[in-house]
Amino acid sequence: MPKRILVFSAHPDDLDFGCAGTVARLVKQGNKIIYCIISNGEKGIHKIKSSKQAIISIRKKEQKRAARIVGVKDVIFLNEKDGEVENTKALRRKLVSIIRKIKPDIVFSFDPANFLFDNFYRYHRDHRKAAEAVFDALYPASGSEAFFQDLNRKPHTIKEVWFFATHRPNLWINILGTIDKKIEALLSHRSQITDEKEFKKRIFSRAQEIGRKKKMRYAENFRKLTLVR
Numbered sequence: 001m002p003k004r005i006l007v008f009s010a011h012p013d014d015l016d017f018g019c020a021g022t023v024a025r026l027v028k029q030g031n032k033i034i035y036c037i038i039s040n041g042e043k044g045i046h047k048i049k050s051s052k053q054a055i056i057s058i059r060k061k062e063q064k065r066a067a068r069i070v071g072v073k074d075v076i077f078l079n080e081k082d083g084e085v086e087n088t089k090a091l092r093r094k095l096v097s098i099i100r101k102i103k104p105d106i107v108f109s110f111d112p113a114n115f116l117f118d119n120f121y122r123y124h125r126d127h128r129k130a131a132e133a134v135f136d137a138l139y140p141a142s143g144s145e146a147f148f149q150d151l152n153r154k155p156h157t158i159k160e161v162w163f164f165a166t167h168r169p170n171l172w173i174n175i176l177g178t179i180d181k182k183i184e185a186l187l188s189h190r191s192q193i194t195d196e197k198e199f200k201k202r203i204f205s206r207a208q209e210i211g212r213k214k215k216m217r218y219a220e221n222f223r224k225l226t227l228v229r
Contacts, residue, residue: 002029002030002031002032003026003031003032003104003105003106004031004032004034004102004103004104004105004106005023005026005031005032005033005034005104005105005106005107005108006033006034006036006098006099006102006104006106006107006108007019007023007033007034007035007036007107007108007109008036008038008095008107008108008109008110008130008134009035009036009037009038009110009130010037010038010039010085010110010124010126010127010129010130010131011037011038011039011040011041011044011059011082011126012037012040012041012044012059012060012062012063012066012189013041013044013062013063013066013186013189013192014110014127014165015035015037015108015164016066016182016185016186016188016189017165017186017203018108018110018164018165018220019108019162019164019220019222020066020070020178020181020182020185020186021173021175021178021179021181021182021207021218021220022173022175022178022220022222023070023071023072023108024069024070024071024175024178024181024182024185025173025175025177025178027070027071027072028071028177028178033070033071033072033074034072034074034075034076034102034104035063035067035072035074035075035076036075036076036077036078036095036098037060037063037075037076037077037078038078038080038085038091038126038130038133039078039079039080039081039082039083039084039085039126039130040056040059040060040077040079040080040081040082041056041059041082042055042056042059042081042082043082043083044059044082044191044192045058045059045191045192055191058191059189059191060077062188062189062190062191062192063075063188063189065188066185066186066188066189067185069181069184069185069188070178070181070182070185076098078091078094082126083125083126084126085125085126085129085130085133086129086133087129087132087133087136088133091133092133092136092137092141092148093148093151095133095134095137095142096137096141096142096147096148096151097148097151097153099137099138099142099156099158100142100151100153100154100155100156101153103156104156104158105159105160106158106159106160106161106162107134107138107158107160107161107162108161108162108163108164108222109130109131109134109135109161109162109163109164110127110128110130110131110134110163110164110165111131111163111164111165111166111167111168111223112128112131112132112134112135112163113163113166113167113168113223114127114128114131114165114166114167123165127165131163135161138158138161138227139158139227142155142156142157142158143155143156143157143158157227157228158227158228159226159227159228160224160225160226160227161224161225161227162222162223162224162225163222163223163224163225164220164221164222166221166222166223168223169221169222169223170222170223170224171221171222171223171224172210172211172213172214172216172219172220172221172222173219173220173221173222174211174216174217174218174219175207175218175219175220176216176217176218179204179207179218182203182207183200183203183204186199186203187199187200204218207219207220
């Protein structure tokens with residue numbers, strides 16, 4: 001039976017790095033995917049002399065284009081300030097409202113257990129704070145009537161979370177059939193790319209590195225957590 005999957009991202013392009021190949025595969029299988037981008041990523045363009053609003057517009061257009069490439073039609077933007085994401089009650093309220101409205105079966109997000117860095121990643125502060133806010137919204141807030149009663153939306157309990165960009169993976173997804181879609185989606189974020197050839201090489205190399213452990217040519221990995229048994 002097709003599932004409804006909600007993918008949270010701190011900035012435009014984060015989720016494409018973390019799970020676009022898996023998303024493309026899940027869409028092919030008939031699942032419904034919705035993206036929710038927490039901040040606008042306006043501080044992520046350094047060489048374009050444009051106004052903040054113009055940069056926000058560029059980044060949103062790039063993310064929508066990337067979403068279409070992997071088959072995602074719905075992209076929600078929360079418009080938090082780039083570089084200033086905090087795990088606040090106000091942000092959790094927005095997240096809980098979206099979760100209760102969409103009622104996903106599975107949620108994708110950054111791993112809130114990540115600290116500052118590991119052997120591969122340096123964890124951007126927005127990634128860490130967004131991960132914390134999403135997890136706090138998922139558990140226990142979205143499923144409890146005691147939280148955010150003013151939303152007038154029925155509580156919704158999430159049973160399963162897949163954390164991407166994790167240092168503790170327990171799930172590998174073969175993306176051999178969708179690696180090209182992942183690359184194409186990432187190339188939609190033109191404002192973030194200076195050397196396309198080197199960029200593609202890096203993405204292929206990382207997917208190969210992840211897949212090697214499970215004897216897959218290309219893979220993405222996740223930390224899968226069951227919240228309700």
